[in-house]
Amino acid sequence: LNSQKARQFRENYLDLHVYEQAQIFTELNSQQRARLYRYLTAKEVGDMFDAIEDEPEEVVKYFEEMTPQYAANVIDEMYTDNAVDILAYVPKKDLAGYLRLLPTEKAAEIREMLHYEDKTAGAIMSTEYVAIAGNQTVRSAMHVVKREASDAETIYYVYVVGSDNKLIGVLTLRDLLINDDDQMITDIMTTPVMSVKVSDDQAEVAQTIRDYNFLAIPVTDYENKLIGIINVDDIIDVIDEESAEDYSGLAAVDTEEVADNPIKAASNRLPWLIVLLLLGMSTTTLISHYEGMISQASILAIFVSSITGTAGNAGTQSLAVAVRRLASRDEDQPSVYRQFFIELLTGLVTGLVTGLTIFLIVGFWKQNFILGFVIGMAMMCAITVANLAGSFIPNLMDKIGVDPAVASGPFISTLSDLTSVLIYFNIAKLFMKFFMGT
Amino acid sequence: LNSQKARQFRENYLDLHVYEQAQIFTELNSQQRARLYRYLTAKEVGDMFDAIEDEPEEVVKYFEEMTPQYAANVIDEMYTDNAVDILAYVPKKDLAGYLRLLPTEKAAEIREMLHYEDKTAGAIMSTEYVAIAGNQTVRSAMHVVKREASDAETIYYVYVVGSDNKLIGVLTLRDLLINDDDQMITDIMTTPVMSVKVSDDQAEVAQTIRDYNFLAIPVTDYENKLIGIINVDDIIDVIDEESAEDYSGLAAVDTEEVADNPIKAASNRLPWLIVLLLLGMSTTTLISHYEGMISQASILAIFVSSITGTAGNAGTQSLAVAVRRLASRDEDQPSVYRQFFIELLTGLVTGLVTGLTIFLIVGFWKQNFILGFVIGMAMMCAITVANLAGSFIPNLMDKIGVDPAVASGPFISTLSDLTSVLIYFNIAKLFMKFFMGT
Structure with missing residues (x-):
């Protein structure tokens, strides 16, 4: 391509929103990408990479295609938080290379951020914020804002820091605009500032x-020193990620699977299916223990799926409520013990109504109210136990530090199958001579 | 309380963030609220009501406690989108009263917004935005921004409109700050503008x-006239609402239930449980149809729960993937037919592996490989069918305009129970003389 066309291309491409540039970029082949790197500056590629939605593992491959210097320049131009997300997946020796080619300060920032634990404030914060001293006027603060406007991730919040970079106040750009130019910052700033700790x-x-x-919240260390900010757009991704995890857990599948390949989809789903099948074998073994009873009274076999199914549904309901409550981290929640107590009562009420329903159905359908009573009783007990388990298990997992959302739905169902079968056949055994006695 | 204390109280209360004010407000009793209305101006109460997270039905009750004029003043001070959310729950005659007491323009805006359909852009947009004409300088535009700063919901985006209020460009406040004061707006604005339609x-x-x-997106009508904006904070609520719906659907329970009352919790959960129980009776009836077979070969009964459980899990996985895909509305998705085809193949692969597993387990455990073959076969077919149903049903529901998330998880399980039992006993019937022949 001659230089005329290159200029034309640059113009059209850069007219697009960075998100659209990124969408096009991910469709290119490696040859087209190589040409693109020649046409665009590192700054332009960096801005585009900030908007890329590919998995970090994919983006790493793009860096490998560039010369190390160009890659380092692109990294330098990206927001630190986005760069760090990707650099976490770069092989150790390449990482050292990139960091050597970066400005010392940026390299130090990246090195530090790579150490923050996954899913903490430190891991998602960015370091491109606007901070000013308090002992200045609105006019001079506006100068700082204008100077930083092209680099900062947001200029709509301005943080006021004291000596040692301690966070003492915050202003919105709106505050700066509506106040008089000669006002002192300390007189108009909002204080105290809501902030989060780096390990939150x-x-x-x-x-x-x-x-x-x-729109953003400042991140401080344990001495209340300002070290970064978290923007609302990063938070949207967090909210989506967390709720996708809850949802995936309830279905025992990673719902974000890229399902254009049945083998990949199957290998995402099979591990859970097989584990659940093996767990379910405990129920099968338990039922086989009662095979003698079943061959005597085959009618018992008919209602197993009805009882296990309903108790499983009740357990899943109770679980889903508990997981959402843990996820929302709302403070004015009833205590854990009170929650169990409420779940116990809820289980008894739902069990009673559902048990009564099945009692009437079986009683009239099979003209055997003793059998109906057995099944209704079993249903009620099974639902109550499933409800308690659905509430207890996620709270227990949370206490011991395991994410309660991990494939919890099917586990509760499988566990509740086991207890339901145990309850059912034992109640049936007690009353067997009555309902078979006719 | 004397006036001294009242002033003191005002000062402390207004020092809090409006979110905290709202949190405290909802804890007050009606007497305390009445006193608060006397101490605070309508503007202050309006700001607080913008931050209230109670259900709109609750907030309506607060309005009923105020004099109609005070209530109208509070409504006037609230952002239109928040006010409309609440006014939608006000009884018709009260609504007419409030609207009469509002400034004509505001009343007209509210009247119009009350007509937008629930869950569309029109229903969540706000009308407090900053719009400017293009034929002016940065300097004069900044004057407009400063003037509107106290009323607009965001001043960080400035929309450029032509004649008839047609949307022609957008500027960020950052653009205004970094450009020269004498620049013309039309020279520096971004165009075309990404916008959404009011009915989206x-x-x-x-x-x-x-x-x-x-941070916000403009809303236009069908003639591309600017009529409102939607802010990122309203979008966070939408994302949360939509994902909570998906999640609740998968568990057949409204997970947002206020569970400090077992009777309320039970009445939230019972309708689904009973409906699912009744649907499940179809499976029970089907099994009872095979009671003769069971009494001949009671071993068959042992594996029913294993097959229905695993197929149910597979169906739920496939369903969860389909529902998430529908919810994300990503454009570069494979076509619906291709999705079915991929699910069919995924079902066959998972079914094959799972079927083989259970074949080996049953074969070695019961020393009966023909029985193992029957159960493995049934498992494979049941999983494939469940997978297809899990992908087909949400797509069908979406096509006919029903939200695919409505309690879909347990329905798929229940449906898959029915097909699994049908498949299982029919395969068993075919091979019965072989595995019982020993």
């Missing part, structure tokens, strides 16, 4: 930003 | 804002 869980940060309708 | 689905709006990392 990302879900808690998301909850705070949502509750307060912030 | 809120989930689509959310997706656009997420993809482009916007």
Whole structure:
């Protein structure tokens, strides 16, 4: 391509929103990408990479195609938080190479951020914020804002720091605009500032930003020094990620699977299916223990799926409520013990109504009210136990530090199958001579 | 309380963030609220009501406590989108009263917004935006921004409109700050503007804002006239609402239930449980149809729960993937037919592996490989059918305009129970003389 066409191309391409550029970029083949790197500056590629939605593992491959210097330049131009997300997947030796080619300060920032634990405020914060000293006027603060406007991720919040970079106040750009040019910053800033600690869980940060309708929130270390900010667009991704995890857990499948390949889809789903099948074999073994009873009273076999199914549904309901409650981290929640007590009562009420329903159905259908009573009783007990388990298990998992959302739905169902079968056949055994006695 | 204390109270209360004020407000009793209305201006109460997270039905009750004039003043001070959310729950005659007491323009805006359909862009947009004409300089535009700063919901985007209020461009406040004061707006504005139509689905709006990392997006009517904007904080609520719906659907329970009352919790859950129980009776009836076979070969009964359980899990996985895909409304998705085809293949692969597993387990455990073959075969077919149903049903529901998330998880399981039992006993019937022949 001659230089005329290159200029034309640059113009058209850069006219697009970076998100659209990124969408096109991911469709290119490696040859087309190589040409693109020649046409665009590192800054332009960096801006586009900030908007890329590919998995970090994919983006790493793009870096490998560039010369190390060009890659380092692109990394330098990206927002630190986005760059770090990707660099976490770069092989150790390449990473050292990139960091050597970066400006010292940026390299140090990246090195530090790579150490923050996944899913904490530190891991999702960015370091491109606007901070000013308090002992200046609105006019001079506006100069700082204008100077930083092209680099900062947001200029709509300006953070006021004291000596040692300690966070002491915050202003919105709106505050700066509506106040007089000669006002002192300390007189108009909002204080105290809502902030999060660098080690706070990302879900808690998301909850705070949502509750307060912030566009960003500052991140401080344990000495209250300002070290970064988290923007609302990063929080949207967190909220989506967390709810996708809850949802995936309830169905025992990673719902974000790229399902244009049946083998990949199957290998995503099979591990759960097989584990659940093996767990389910315990129920099968238990039923086989009662095979003698079944061959005597084959009518018992007919209602197994009805009881296990309904108890499983009740357990899943109770589980889903508990998982959402844990996820929302709302403070004015009843205590855990009170929650169990409420679940116990809820289980008894739902069990009673459902048990009564099946008692009437079986009684009239099979003209055998003793059998109906057995099945209704079993249903009620099975539902109550399933309800308690659905509430207890996620709380227990949360206490011991395991994410309660991990494939919990089917596990509750499988567990509740086991207890339901146990309850059912034992109640049936007790009353067998009555309902078979006719 | 004397006036001294009242002033003190005002000062402390207004020092809090509006979200915290709202949190405290909802804890007050009606007497305390009445006193609060006396101490605070309508503007202050309006700001607080903008941050209230109670159900609109609750907030309506607060309005009923105020004098109609005070209530109208509070409504006037609230952002239109928040006010409309609540006014939708006000009884018709009260609504007419409030609207009469409002400034004509505001009343007209509210009247119009009350007509937008639930869950569309029109229903969540706000009308407090900053719009300017293109034929002016940055300096004069900044004057407009400063003037509107206290009323607009966001001043960080400035929309450029032509004659007839047609949307022609957009500027960020950042653009205004970094450009020269004498620049013409039309020279520096971004064009064309990404916008949404007033009737667009809120989930689509959310997706656009997420993809482009916007802080707000303009809403236009069918003549491209600017009529409102949607802010990122409203979008966070939409994303959360939509994912909570998906999640609740998978568990057949409204997970947002206020579970400090077992009777309320039970009445939230019972309808689904009973409906599912009744649907499940079809499976029970079907099994009872095979009671003769069971009494001959009671071993068959042992594996029913294993087959129905695994097929149910597979169906739920496939369903969850399909529902998430429908919810994300991503454009570069494979076509619906291709999705079915992929699910069919995924079902066959997972079914084959799972079937083989259970074949080996049953074969070695019961020393009966023909029985193992029957159960493995049934498992494979049942999983394939469940997979297809899990993918087909949500797509069908979406096509006919029903939200695919409605309690879909347990329905798929129940449906798959029925087909699994049918498949299982028919395969068993075919091979019965072989595995019982020993």
